[in-house]
Amino acid sequence: MNGTKERTGGARTVGLSKVYGTGDTAVRALDDVDLELVAGRFTAIMGPSGAGKSTLMHCVAGLDKPTAGRVFVGDVEIGTLSDKRLTRLRRERIGFVFQAFNLIPTLTALENITLPATLAGTRVDAAWLDTVVAAVGLRERLGHRPSELSGGQQQRVAVARALASRPQVIFADEPTGNLDSRSGEEVLMFLRTAVDELGQTVAMVTHDPVAAAYADEVVFLADGRIVDVMAAPTAAGVLDRMKNLEGTS
Numbered sequence: 001m002n003g004t005k006e007r008t009g010g011a012r013t014v015g016l017s018k019v020y021g022t023g024d025t026a027v028r029a030l031d032d033v034d035l036e037l038v039a040g041r042f043t044a045i046m047g048p049s050g051a052g053k054s055t056l057m058h059c060v061a062g063l064d065k066p067t068a069g070r071v072f073v074g075d076v077e078i079g080t081l082s083d084k085r086l087t088r089l090r091r092e093r094i095g096f097v098f099q100a101f102n103l104i105p106t107l108t109a110l111e112n113i114t115l116p117a118t119l120a121g122t123r124v125d126a127a128w129l130d131t132v133v134a135a136v137g138l139r140e141r142l143g144h145r146p147s148e149l150s151g152g153q154q155q156r157v158a159v160a161r162a163l164a165s166r167p168q169v170i171f172a173d174e175p176t177g178n179l180d181s182r183s184g185e186e187v188l189m190f191l192r193t194a195v196d197e198l199g200q201t202v203a204m205v206t207h208d209p210v211a212a213a214y215a216d217e218v219v220f221l222a223d224g225r226i227v228d229v230m231a232a233p234t235a236a237g238v239l240d241r242m243k244n245l246e247g248t249s
């Protein structure tokens with residue numbers, strides 16, 4: 001995709017811990033986690049229910065405050081930012097994709113993609129928008145409203161919206177959770193394209209070994225700790241690892 005690939009900055013944590021509550025009821029959701037979301041790579045985060053996946057994502061995205069440790073988005077240590085600066089960093093440097101597509105029903109696909117920039121009073125770079133629209137593969141449907149698109153197409157619009165500001169990292173929380181397997185595949189292929197052709201950094205929480213196999217590596221969490229990292233994952237390999245983790249937790 002002619003010269004547009006320029007890796008976005010990634011994110012990392014150093015000694016990240018998060019404890020909810022105090023005393024007898026305290027829950028250590030994250031315990032000394034060193035995670036590296038390598039720039040220009042696709043990382044899947046997996047683990048049994050309650051392992052700390054959402055907490056990890058929320059802390060790295062600046063949506064939740066850690067109890068201890070440090071979080072860097074690109075070169076910026078987010079714990080040092082004022083609330084106002086953190087809000088701005090989140091808006092400009094972090095993209096989110098959720099299980100529910102969260103598109104505005106009355107707006108067209110294109111208007112949904114550019115909405116965050118419109119709200120922020122900025123403009124999406126026209127050349128970049130063109131690149132994103134080409135990658136999303138919905139050029140002829142940009143004038144359609146969400147109700148006129150399939151679930152997979154709607155989620156691709158949501159990923160394109162996250163890409164529009166060219167964030168340091170996109171966090172996707174179970175992005176295929178509401179989709180049938182074919183639509184899910186469309187979305188995963190698009191995330192893969194965003195990484196391979198646009199140099200985007202993506203972190204995805206998923207329970208699905210097939211989805212995780214689209215990533216460059218899978219980070220396994222259990223009881224708030226990173227217990228394994230698998231490079232070049234296959235669905236069968238991930239399924240095997242998950243069975244072991246769920247068996248022991």
Ligand SMILES: Nc1ncnc2c1ncn2[C@@H]1O[C@H](COP(=O)(O)OP(=O)(O)OP(=O)(O)O)[C@@H](O)[C@H]1O
Binds near residue numbers: 028047048052
């Ligand atoms: N706001 C909260 N207050 C108290 N405990 C919490 C809170 N949020 C999460 N926890 C606890 O922290 C631990 C990790 O939760 P988290 O939601 O991060 O896990 P998860 O791996 O995302 O789970 P799931 O796959 O079920 O979504 C769990 O024991 C959970 O009960």
